[in-house]
Amino acid sequence: MPPGYYIIVRLGSMLPGDPHVTLRLPSILGYILTLLGVYWFVRKRLPAFAGLAAVFLITLTPFREFAMEARSYSLLVGFLAISAVLWQRIGEKRFMTPLFVLFLILAVSCHYLAVVAISAFGAAELIWSFLWRRIRWGVWAACLLASCPFFLELPLIVHLREVTGKHFWSPVHWDMMCTTYADYLGLDWKLALVFIVFFGITVGYSLLRTLPRLAAGSLARDFALPEIVLVGGFLFYPALLIALAKLLNNSGYTPRYGWPAILGLVVGAVYLVRPIWLKSSSGYLLVALLIVFAVQEGGDFRRLYQAGSTRMDERWTKLVKLSRDETGIPVVIGSGHRYLEAAEYAPPELRDRLVVVVDEDAATRLVGSDTCDKTLRLLAEFIPLRVADLAAFQAADQKFILSSGGTRDWLTQYLVESRYHLRLLSEDAGGSFYIADSARPSAR
DSSP states (O other): OOHHHHHHHHHHHTSSSOHHHHTTHHHHHHHHHHHHHHHHHHHTTSOHHHHHHHHHHHHHSGGGGGGSSSSSHHHHHHHHHHHHHHHHTBTTBTTHHHHHHHHHHHHHHHOGGGGGGHHHHHHHHHHHHHHHTSOOHHHHHHHHHHTHHHHHTHHHHHHHHHHHSTTOSSBOOTTHHHHHHHHHHTSOHHHHHHHHHHHHHHHHHHHHHHHHHHHHTOOOTTOOHHHHHHHHHHHTHHHHHHHHHHHTTSOBOOGGGGTTHHHHHHHHHHHHTHHHHTSTTHHHHHHHHHHHHHHHHHHHHHHHHHHTTOOGGGGGHHHHHHHHTSTTSOEEESOHHHHHHHHHHSOHHHHTTEEEEEOHHHHHHHHSOOHHHHHHHHHTTTSOOOEEEHHHHHHHOSEEEEEEOSTTOOHHHHHHHTTOEEEEEEEETTEEEEEEETTSOOOO
16 A cells, blocks of 8 residues: 555544544545445436445445455545546536546555556546547546556555565466456356456447447437446456456455456446336335345344454453463464454553564465565564564574464464474364473474
């Protein structure tokens, strides 16, 4: 994520209140902008029923979870949604073009890969220029200016790629083109692929049908083809990212990078049933969506209510009790992700004894990635973390408590290979707890 996003987060954190809330204010704002953006975009061509349907479709997707996560993806999608609305209305008011520039710059400032989304606006604007036989230089200037944050920070991007790119935690694969959309839609990847291909064929057919009318110069002013091209650009955004990552020597990719595709998915779905919205029966479809929405949100509230009595800190209660019987030895968290969580939320009694062990070579060999270990080393330079190098830790501590399990826990397997004696203290769905002792080799 670029520095621009951290600046926005810092501004939000300056507001009074619970830091767990203020840290997420940008994400909440991004989600609201996304809902407003899809409504306004659809409302330009279709009745209010259609715009509301697009909003409800957004709320039914897994994207709603990013309204609660302190990451840039919600804000990224929100800025792109408003950018699309402003582009759609360029020429109606003088301030539309400057605002379009601003929101597109903000999108690229929230995530480096947003620069790829500019290509969707470029393709749509190219079609608009062909249809209306003139060039809107302000739009092309806006696209150029919006790419500036990316190119200004390119040296940092290249450096980060050199540091983490070789053994990145999520290498790109071609099959991600299908699984990404399946994650977004909550469908089997084959059904998701059918939807994507169908929409692609629809856009292609619209383009082919337009060519004779374009040659005859008989296209109507309200023709929405450029908007359909823009929606298609958002829809195929993850596929474009995957292709670029493959071309750039297998750079990393994970489905959340492609969340701007949700704009293409929901608006495309609404556009595909355009004739329905123009009939009086469209209200019945909206009622059906409202029922599905109520069921979905009811399930979310039920899960929140069931989990409401459990504090985050209580998940470490068992480890606290176990550590009281073994004083004077460190408590090692095998998973780097879990260690960061424990370092923030574990009771102070336990927090001072927590350690995470890192070794890039061992991590790469055992779990295929050293991203977490490298990141922990960097974080330890800025926040108080107890990050110990494997060789130095082995020399200093022969006996320790091990919290095993979790994302990319390579240490447990390493200890087994190194013939440590592991005495099981407790085990549950959240992981296992051992006393690890190098002075008593395991018999194998």
